[in-house]
Amino acid sequence: MPVTLIKNAEIVVAWDAGQARHVYLAGADVAFEDGTLRFVGQGYQGHADETIDGAGRMVMPGLVNIHSHPSSEALNKGFLDETGSPALYNSSLYEFMPILRPDAQAVPDCVQVAYSELLLSGVTTVADLSVAHPQWLDLADRSGMRVCISPMFRSGRWFTKNGYVVEYEWDEKAAEAAMTQAFSLIEQAQANASGRLFGMVCPAQIDTCSEGLIKDSYAEAKRRGLPWQIHAAQSTVEFHEITRRHGVSPIQWLEKLGVLGDTSIIGHGIFLDDYPRVAWHSRRDLALLAETGTRVAHCPTVFLRRGIALDDFGRYRRAGVEIGLGTDTYPHNMLEEMRHVGYVARMMAENPRTLTTTDIFDAATTIGAAALGREDIGRLEAGCKADLVLVDLEHPMMQPRRDPVRSLVYAAAERAVDRVYVDGRLVVADGEVLTMDYPAAARRLTEAQKRTEAAAPANDWAKRPVTDYSPLTFPRG
Numbered sequence: 001m002p003v004t005l006i007k008n009a010e011i012v013v014a015w016d017a018g019q020a021r022h023v024y025l026a027g028a029d030v031a032f033e034d035g036t037l038r039f040v041g042q043g044y045q046g047h048a049d050e051t052i053d054g055a056g057r058m059v060m061p062g063l064v065n066i067h068s069h070p071s072s073e074a075l076n077k078g079f080l081d082e083t084g085s086p087a088l089y090n091s092s093l094y095e096f097m098p099i100l101r102p103d104a105q106a107v108p109d110c111v112q113v114a115y116s117e118l119l120l121s122g123v124t125t126v127a128d129l130s131v132a133h134p135q136w137l138d139l140a141d142r143s144g145m146r147v148c149i150s151p152m153f154r155s156g157r158w159f160t161k162n163g164y165v166v167e168y169e170w171d172e173k174a175a176e177a178a179m180t181q182a183f184s185l186i187e188q189a190q191a192n193a194s195g196r197l198f199g200m201v202c203p204a205q206i207d208t209c210s211e212g213l214i215k216d217s218y219a220e221a222k223r224r225g226l227p228w229q230i231h232a233a234q235s236t237v238e239f240h241e242i243t244r245r246h247g248v249s250p251i252q253w254l255e256k257l258g259v260l261g262d263t264s265i266i267g268h269g270i271f272l273d274d275y276p277r278v279a280w281h282s283r284r285d286l287a288l289l290a291e292t293g294t295r296v297a298h299c300p301t302v303f304l305r306r307g308i309a310l311d312d313f314g315r316y317r318r319a320g321v322e323i324g325l326g327t328d329t330y331p332h333n334m335l336e337e338m339r340h341v342g343y344v345a346r347m348m349a350e351n352p353r354t355l356t357t358t359d360i361f362d363a364a365t366t367i368g369a370a371a372l373g374r375e376d377i378g379r380l381e382a383g384c385k386a387d388l389v390l391v392d393l394e395h396p397m398m399q400p401r402r403d404p405v406r407s408l409v410y411a412a413a414e415r416a417v418d419r420v421y422v423d424g425r426l427v428v429a430d431g432e433v434l435t436m437d438y439p440a441a442a443r444r445l446t447e448a449q450k451r452t453e454a455a456a457p458a459n460d461w462a463k464r465p466v467t468d469y470s471p472l473t474f475p476r477g
Contacts, residue, residue, distance in 0.1 A: 001034040002049035004424065009054030010393055011404055013061060014040050015366075015379035022061075022361065022379070030059050032386035035195075035423040040380045056394045058404045062124025062387035062422065063334045064368035064378045066148075067229070067267055067297035067326025070114030071130035074442075075102045075449055077330045081305060083470045087164035089236040089277075090306045094158050094166045096469065099459040106448030107133050109441040115143040116438035117332035120431065121414040124387035124422045125369070125377050127297075127326070129202050129229070129267075132181055141194050144427035144435040146387060148372055149189040150200040150229065153178035153217075154208040161461050166237055168208065175213050179203075183220065196423055199226055200372065206232040206250050207241045211257060218259040227263050227373050229297065230254070233285075234268035239278050249273040251285040255292070262293030265324070265371050269296035270303065270310050290320035295371045298363070299328035300340040313345035313363075314354030324368035325360075335413040338364055342409070357406050386424035392416050 012028040015021075029044035030037065039046065079100045084090035102110050111130075118126055127148040130136065140147035156170035186199030201221035203209040209217075214230070221228040232250045233239065242250045251272060254260050271278055272285035289296065296316065303309055310316070316323055327337050338360050346352045369378030376384045393401050397412035408416060420428035427435050453466045 003031055003033045003038065003047055004050045004052065005044060005048035006030040006052045006054045006057070006059055006390070007044070007048075009057050009059045011058040012040065012380060013058065013405065015061075015381040015384075017381060022358075022365070028059075029054070030380065030388065032388075032421075032424050035386050035425075037380060037382050037384050037386050040382055056392065057418065058391040058393055058408075059380065060122070060389050060391065060405070061365050061378050061380050062389055062420065063122045063364045064324070064372065064374075065118060065123045065126040065326050065334055066265060066324040066368045066371050067299055067328055068114065068118070068126050068128060068332060069130060069328060070111045070126070070128050070332070071107050071133055071136075072102055072110055073329050073332070074110040074113040075106060075445055075452060076100065078449065079466070079470050084306045085160075085163055088160070088166065090308070091235045091237060092306070093235060094237060095160050095163055095461075098157070098159060099456045100452055100466070102448055103451055103455075104133070106445065106451070108135050108139060109444045109448060111136070111139045112143075112436045112441035113438065113445060114330075114332045115139070115145055116433045116436055116441070118327070118334060119143070119145060119420055119428050119433050119435075120417060121332070121334045121336070122389040122417050122420065123334045124389070124420065125372070125374075127200055127229070127372060132178075132185055136185070137188055137192060137197065140189070140197055141192055142435060144196075144422050144425055146196045146198075146377065146385070146422055147189075148198055148200050149186055150202045151178075151182035151185050152202045152204040153182050153213075154204040155210040155213050156208050158208060159461075163461070166241065170210075172210060172213075175210070179213065179217055186226070194423075198372075201226050201228045203230050205234070205238070206230055206254065207238045214254075214259055215257055218257075218264070222263065225373070227265060227371065228259070229265040229267055230259075231267040232269065233266060233271040236271060236277055239271040239280075243280065249280060249282065249285055251288055252282070255288055260288065260292035260294045262295075263373065264292075264294045265297050266294060267297045268299065268303075270308065275311060286316065286319045286321065289316075293322075295322045295324060295367075297326045297371070298323045298341065299326040299337065300344045301327070301337055302329035304340060304344060309344045309348050312348035312354055313341060313359070314349055314351070317355065317359060322367050322371070323363050324371045325364045333414055334364065335409060338409050339413070357409060360409065361405060386421055388421050389417060390419040392418040
């Protein structure tokens with residue numbers, strides 16, 4: 001197979017197995033063949049079929065996103081930037097998201113926009129938590145990404161009839177059918193000829209899933225050797241709903257069900273029993289997560305829009321909880337998300353030393369990879385997958401570049417991402433996605449959003465036009 005060599009890169013963010021950490025290597029080479037890294041270090045002497053000049057470039061591992069919703073979130077831009085239900089603690093989950101949904105025609109474009117934004121921001125692996133849709137596997141394959149297919153299923157749906165009480169409509173038979181379909185999709189993903197698709201089991205939300213569905217899905221995930229993720233501790237409404245039903249916090253209920261563990265991921269994990277807003281009596285949740293090895297998928301941007309934040313990343317890590325990162329919402333820009341991780345943690349802790357950029361980068365690479373059950377991604381080491389990103393160190397926003405990862409995360413972001421390789425295949429070049437028509441898909445979403453806005457009043461309990469709860473920044477003249 002052809003060997004590609006990146007020769008004499010100014011900086012390589014390489015994995016040092018002896019220290020079990022990323023390190024900066026100056027003037028280093030990276031060689032890969034047949035989707036696998038063959039050499040990472042200085043002074044490569046082997047054969048190369050293609051040589052890329054690494055001057056003025058940083059080579060780093062592709063980022064690993066463990067929580068994202070590509071099939072829907074791209075359409076919410078302009079709808080949910082400032083929208084939340086005042087009587088439901090400013091969440092948009094229960095009143096507005098169910099009625100501001102893309103139609104079937106729009107879903108493929110949502111996916112292409114999200115996948116493109118992820119690639120452009122250096123993501124090479126994404127956990128796609130979506131409701132099953134017909135073109136999913138084809139789009140994942142075509143994207144060139146490494147996609148963890150994670151079909152969501154649930155026992156009931158939430159809704160509100162008045163904007164301040166959340167109700168649930170249950171259908172256990174439909175849930176069982178959806179879970180069966182989810183496992184079938186995962187099997188199809190694992191059999192995909194690309195070798196880039198794999199799976200995760202995702203009962204959707206702790207408050208929409210029955211005890212049986214949660215336990216059965218976890219048991220089957222363990223039997224198949226798959227990671228398992230559930231949205232939990234993600235809202236004040238959910239926290240109170242679970243304490244009302246079961247008398248314990250969401251995390252403690254999951255412990256009672258026996259589903260915490262080192263293959264489990266809690267989507268968001270913000271509202272623990274010691275979170276100030278919930279005023280609960282116990283103080284066990286953080287220790288439970290650490291003791292069981294349960295990981296958290298941290299996605300700060302979507303919560304920051306509503307004045308909510310994890311309290312705080314550094315506190316979780318010092319307690320022994322491993323945290324991976326996700327985008328969850330638009331824009332699907334992992335580098336901006338990483339920036340927000342740092343800023344919000346320092347703000348919540350009122351301490352600029354509560355975490356470091358090292359912590360953030362690890363969360364977006366090796367820790368995220370481990371959460372998905374992978375040791376072959378998220379690091380540049382011989383034998384790992386050839387998933388890597390070339391950053392243009394000559395870009396003005398990378399200057400000065402004393403510490404190039406900091407310059408990337410806190411300043412340049414996706415603007416300095418030059419090339420992206422997944423499985424050794426070039427999927428981004430000169431800052432453009434090669435596998436999908438990102439601009440065309442984005443343009444089509446404008447028309448799709450108009451359809452969604454027209455349909456929303458019929459699905460709204462109050463039959464309001466969207467402008468009543470999501471007004472434009474300025475009135476139309």
